Every structure is written in C-alpha cells, then in structure tokens.
Amino acid sequence: xxxxEPSFELVPGAGESPVILHVxxxxxxxxxxxxxxxxxxxxxxxxxxxHIVDAHTAELAxxxxxxxxxxxxxxxxxLSRLVVDPERFPDEREEMLAVGMGAVYTRxxxxxxxxxxxxxxxxxxxxxxxxxxxxxxxxxxxxxxxTGRAVIIDVHSYPTAPLPYExxxxxxxxxxxxxxxxxxxxxxxxxxxxxxxAGCGGIGLDTPFGGxxxxxxxxxRDPRVxxxxxxxxxxxxxxxxxxxxxxxLGILASALAALxxxxxx
Numbered sequence: 001x002x003x004x005e006p007s008f009e010l011v012p013g014a015g016e017s018p019v020i021l022h023v024x025x026x027x028x029x030x031x032x033x034x035x036x037x038x039x040x041x042x043x044x045x046x047x048x049x050x051h052i053v054d055a056h057t058a059e060l061a062x063x064x065x066x067x068x069x070x071x072x073x074x075x076x077x078x079l080s081r082l083v084v085d086p087e088r089f090p091d092e093r094e095e096m097l098a099v100g101m102g103a104v105y106t107r108x109x110x111x112x113x114x115x116x117x118x119x120x121x122x123x124x125x126x127x128x129x130x131x132x133x134x135x136x137x138x139x140x141x142x143x144x145x146x147t148g149r150a151v152i153i154d155v156h157s158y159p160t161a162p163l164p165y166e167x168x169x170x171x172x173x174x175x176x177x178x179x180x181x182x183x184x185x186x187x188x189x190x191x192x193x194x195x196x197x198a199g200c201g202g203i204g205l206d207t208p209f210g211g212x213x214x215x216x217x218x219x220x221r222d223p224r225v226x227x228x229x230x231x232x233x234x235x236x237x238x239x240x241x242x243x244x245x246x247x248x249l250g251i252l253a254s255a256l257a258a259l260x261x262x263x264x265x
Contacts, residue, residue: 007083007128010139011074013065018147019072019260020139021065022154022213025081026058034083034124039113050242051109052081054157055234056249061155063253068260072153075139077132081105082114084129086136087154087213099165103129109163137215144224151189151263154179154213154229155256159240166208174204175236179212179229183220189228189263196259200252201236226263230256 013019028049030038038045058076065071077086088096088103100107100114104121108114143150158177162169176197178190194203212229234240237248 006131006135007077007079008086008132008135009074009076009078010135011062011065011076013071013073015146017070017072017264018143018149019151019153019263020143021061021072021074021256021260022136022152023054023058023061023074023076024086024154024213025052025054025156026056026076027078027080028053029078030080030083037115037119038082039116040108047241048108048114049080049082051159051163053242054155055242056238056245057155057157057232059245060232060237060249060253060256063250064256064260067254067257068264070261070264072260072264073139073143075136079128084124084132086129086132090125090129095167096165099167101165107165109165111164133215137217140215140218140225144222149224149226152184152213152225152227153256153259153263154227156209156229157232157234157237158209160233160235162208168210169208171207172204173208173233175201175233176203177207177209177229177231177233178203178205179210179231180206181212181214181219181227183223184214184225184227185212186226189226192262193228193230193259196262197230197252197255200255230259 061074084103090103104124106115140150178193209231212227214227218225237252238245
C-alpha cells in the first residue's frame, strides 16, 4: 500500500441495500513509517497483533455478503488498529484513554508501552483517522439517499479470556455479544440478531463489550441510521490467538447473512 492509497475499502453492494457491514479491526498491516514510531520488538509486535486483531472478520463479512439475498455494502479497514482505531473518539470523550488505547494506542493489550512517552497522535489522526471517518460518513449518507435509511452492522471478534486492557472484562463472555446504542439500536434490530444467531451457542447483550459505531455526524441525531455491533467469541470459529479459521466461520457467516436479510426487508 502506497501513501497515496486509502487505508480502507468500500466494497459495493446492491443499490437497494441499506446495510453496511463495517469491519474495522480485521487487518494486521502497519505501514513502515508508522512501524517506526512503535517501540516494541518485531516478535512482541506480532504477538500483540495476534491478540488485538479481529482475525478473519473480513472473510466473515465477505462470506455473509455473498450469501445474503440482497448484497450489503462492506466498509473494511485495510490497516491494523495499531495505526489508528477508527472506532474510538479522537478526543477526551474516549474512555479507553485511561489504558492508553484512544484513537492512537500508546499502550498494548498488556498495558505495556507501545509508543514512546509524549508521542504526538495528531499526524496519524490527520493521515488515517479523519479520512476514514469522512469516507464512512459518506457511505452512510449514500445509503440514506438511495434507500431512506442505513443499517450499520459492526463486525468484531473478541478473545475467550479477558486481556488486561479491557475495562469491563469481568462480565459474561457469550459466544455472540450484541453491542447496542440507546438511540440507534431498536428492539426490532436486536430481536432480528437474536433470531439470526440463535444457533451459534448463546447470545449476550453489551457484555463484555457494549455500544456500536455510528459516524459522529449522525450519532444521536438521525434516527434513520440504525446500528448494531456483533462481537464473536474467537474460540467459536478459530484457533487462538491469531490462528486459522475453522468450520465455525461458515456457520457464523450464514447467521450474519440471515441478519442482513432480516434488516433488508
């Protein structure tokens, strides 16, 4: 990837689909100039990526899109969340700043230094975070213009055992966690997800992770934008940490496709 290329990809779906599958944390790639500002050694960095990457979620979304009756759109981050995390607030509103994991991480999942003391995040925010946010905002606006509504399904995974960085890791860790927003997540959307993932081993609501991603331009303002986070516990579909996918990935892709179908009606 050259510096002129965008760090994300919008994969078109059907024109009549309101659904965007958002995949922000599936990639491992870190550009060389960004790697230069990370203080951990190569082996430790690879281990960190094994733990922090939502491995195979881009493939999960692609399979679901292929199986859905009406193909959803897919917005996929091509770079590691260790470059920037596009789902964090870029300012003091972000609670994960408490553990050095705001929009630009300065600490690892083990709470050890990732970047040097006093690191200035603004160049990374300008180069990667803001263009991503603008593009996702535009993608949602285009779904609104085309269909009158937009449904963001945020596709994530999480480790079976809690990691030290987790602020709310003491709660239950079900096979499928549904993250909600009080303004953008309707009871109907939650029920559709419960039905779609009913055969995947158990569902929890906002545990161990809560909330879901909505671009700030629409957040808390536009009820035409619906959103739901789907967090898949990794042992249900892959070898942890950072290992290959197993047959569970296909089962989950079918379930995600069913959710897409339910929200496209």
